[in-house]
Amino acid sequence: MARKPVIKAVNLSKHYQMGTMLVKALDKVNLEIYSGEFIIIFGQSGCGKSTLMSLFAGLDKPTSGEVFVRGENLAELNTLQLSKYRRTKIGMVFQQYNLVPNMTSLENVYLPLAFEGISRRRRIKRARNVLELIGIADIERHTSSELSGGQQQRVSIARAWVTSPWIVFADEPTGNLDSKSADEVLRLLKQLNQKSKRTVILISHNPEYLPYADRVVYLKDGKVIRISGKIKGATKRRKRSELESLQGVGKTAAQNLQKAGFENMLDIASAKEEDLAQVNGVSKKLAKLIRKEAQEIIVAREGFGEK
């Protein structure tokens, strides 16, 4: 059975009139991206990759063609529905971080939840969880002027993650960072993608990052010229791969866990540490770690309801 794409572009074009010249920023782009994929849209500046992201995020309207998100045509959404779409279905990470300057990290992270109308208590808890997941719980009281670029970008990733979106768009997230921070940010995105199975669409002009991607979409002069890589997970059994995504759990350990009756994340999260440690290939220390990780993943998924 063919999988349904999470986001799909059909003959997507965006043209601008620049004086007397017609600029084709995007020209008849067709693209299907599936749930859980780590996609890099690769191309030189001016190739139309940012335009593509604006169209995917519903921030701009295409000249022609359509964008479908889980089968829903973005062109059919009104302003209010588009806001809701951006608030709950997608997360955005920008090159310039784009944190609200006078707010603390915590406030920035819970901002999308505030717009959603989530109670203060719940959204603070949820934002703290995500900050902890990303490993920056210590800077929750800092405003962006007190943070390094790398830290700001992590806060911005936390903000994109907080609503448990289907898709996270990252537009040159490492463009303003030194190579060390850039690597950290990229690893974080990859890690989050693997842990929570959220689709990540990264826009970059840097060929060094291409190995991170499941698939790479090569864009040139507004056209998709090549798509490399395989659509992953189409044939794999989901449960096993899910357990394998836990830190320190190999293929064998995952199989052993399944045999012992711990079939998915929820089972791990709700099991006792001692019981997990009974499983072959799972030490006491590992049991503790994977249980905690599974709990975080469950919170990340269900703190907001799986969408």
Place this chain on the structure above:
Amino acid sequence: MTFLDLFLFSVANLKRNKMRTLLTVLGVVIGIAAIVFLVSLGFGLQYLVESKVASMKELTQIQVDPKSDAAITDKQIKDFKKIKGVKWVSPSYYLSSQMVLDGQKIDLTLYALEPKYIEAEDVKVDKGKNLKNPDVKEIVVSRSALKVFDIAEAKNFIGKQASLKIYLKDKKGNISMKLTKKDQAQEVKIAGVTKNVKEPAAYIPINNLKNLDIKSYDKAIVKTKDREVVKDIKKKISDMGYRVSSIKDTIQAVKSYFNAGQLVLGGFGMVALFVASIGIFNTMTISLLERTHEIGIMKAIGATNKDVKRMFIFEAAQIGFWGGVFGLFGGWLMGLLINTLVNILAKNFGGVAQGIFFTPMWFSSISIVFALLVSLTAGIYPARRAGKLNPLEAIRYE
């Protein structure tokens, strides 16, 4: 977004540029303070005048005067008494008379009335006693009559016997000097002296003049049970063909003068508030420009147009609210200060301390609501602009 969020966000945003916020609020404070100060002066003076015009009990009285085709007779008095809401009716008539005391003669107006209703005539006796018993031959004399007798001390006057000659009008309306009827000349005792009557006058219980055979009264005072029914009863009596008036009319007239005055005074304050509203508009517009990029971010991460709009409106509302509160307080304080100064001056020149400023509760509330409305009006356009910003353009704006 919840109201708490909007409140907290607006506080945080207003704090970002404290000086600007403070100056904008100050503009509203000055506007509202000016309005409160001036209008309170208007109210203060109005109440001062009203209290001089009428005591509370007079507000429930209606004066009925006859017309050429509607005389007030005993029968009419009974009819008046039957009207619902009427407490009592006091008829009276005016006569010309001559009083002789210690060989001196003076002319004065004699008011014949029921002693128990003497309060209705606003006769305030400050020396001696007021009329009490309807059948005793006593009179109360006005102080100006004393002056004619050249008696300085009122107490020397009280208790003296005087003789009174009452002149009636003939059929043509001319005063006849002949005393033809019983009671037209009588001996009376002076019971008291009134302070507040300016003309030479005397008051006598109406029973003493029963024999004069007067057909109709010159006036009747209708006392009502409460203030609310005055209007209805006035209309009923008026429909019966009489001329009616009450102190309420006078107060109404005074009120309308003062209302006009207050409008003018409030108008001056409005000018200040109008300038303040331009300040709010300016502040919100600058804030909008400064925060365009930020609004773009918020919209990109899912804020609706309404969220953004409401954030701005809340800021404008806060400026208005605090401006209103402090303006009210400032205006009130200024009034208190001026009043105290005036009273110190008045006392030094031998006057009486008076409250010339008064801020009614309802006006206080209205001034705050008004400040809110003005700031909302000034803030609505920048707020709508903020709400309608295109997220993509806004986020690129630096």
